[in-house]
Amino acid sequence: MILGDFNIDIEQDGEKADRLLKWMDSCCHGSVVPDSNTSLRSDRTIDYATTIGVDLTIQAYEGDTTSDHNPLLGVMVGDKTSADGGSRSIWPVFTLMLSYIFDYWGKEWNTEPYDIIYEILISFLTLLKTRCQQHFKRNHARPSIPQNQVKLLAQSSSLAFKAK
Numbered sequence: 230m231i232l233g234d235f236n237i238d239i240e241q242d243g244e245k246a247d248r249l250l251k252w253m254d255s256c257c258h259g260s261v262v263p264d265s266n267t268s269l270r271s272d273r274t275i276d277y278a279t280t281i282g283v284d285l286t287i288q289a290y291e292g293d294t295t296s297d298h299n300p301l302l303g304v305m306v307g308d309k310t311s312a313d314g315g316s317r318s319i320w321p322v323f324t325l326m327l328s329y330i331f332d333y334w335g336k337e338w339n340t341e342p343y344d345i346i347y348e349i350l351i352s353f354l355t356l357l358k359t360r361c362q363q364h365f366k367r368n369h370a371r372p373s374i375p376q377n378q379v380k381l382l383a384q385s386s387s388l389a390f391k392a393k
Contacts, residue, residue, distance in 0.1 A: 232278040263289045316364045323361040
């Protein structure tokens with residue numbers, strides 16, 4: 230899921246919107262657009278979400294804001310209360326790969342128009358981040374709290390429950 234400020238109105242921006250929609254299709258993303266405008270300056274909808282297989286509803290927050298955009302509020306609907314699996318990004322590998330290809334992308338900026346090369350770069354970064362993820366089952370995950378602290382928390386919780 231990608232949620233945020235795209236600065237492109239899907240219904241009014243013609244060619245720019247078509248390119249964005251084409252990129253979303255190539256990544257198997259579907260767009261989720263709020264019912265109201267999100268830009269306070271231009272009365273256009275330029276903030277929305279793209280998802281893959283996620284039942285998402287979004288709306289623009291209509292209250293006071295210091296931004297020139299109405300913030301988006303999103304609600305994901307699912308049939309489970311918690312996921313069976315998790316994932317983590319291995320950022321050192323991601324950074325190492327970027328260091329290897331830095332010169333290549335520096336040269337690529339001069340070969341194509343910026344819009345096209347930017348789309349290719351974003352697509353590459355998305356695929357690289359996906360490749361640098363580890364997936365695991367939650368019941369095999371190591372908690373971030375040390376085991377001795379987990380025991381102390383369990384004991385204090387047990388004592389607090391008994392005290393009631």
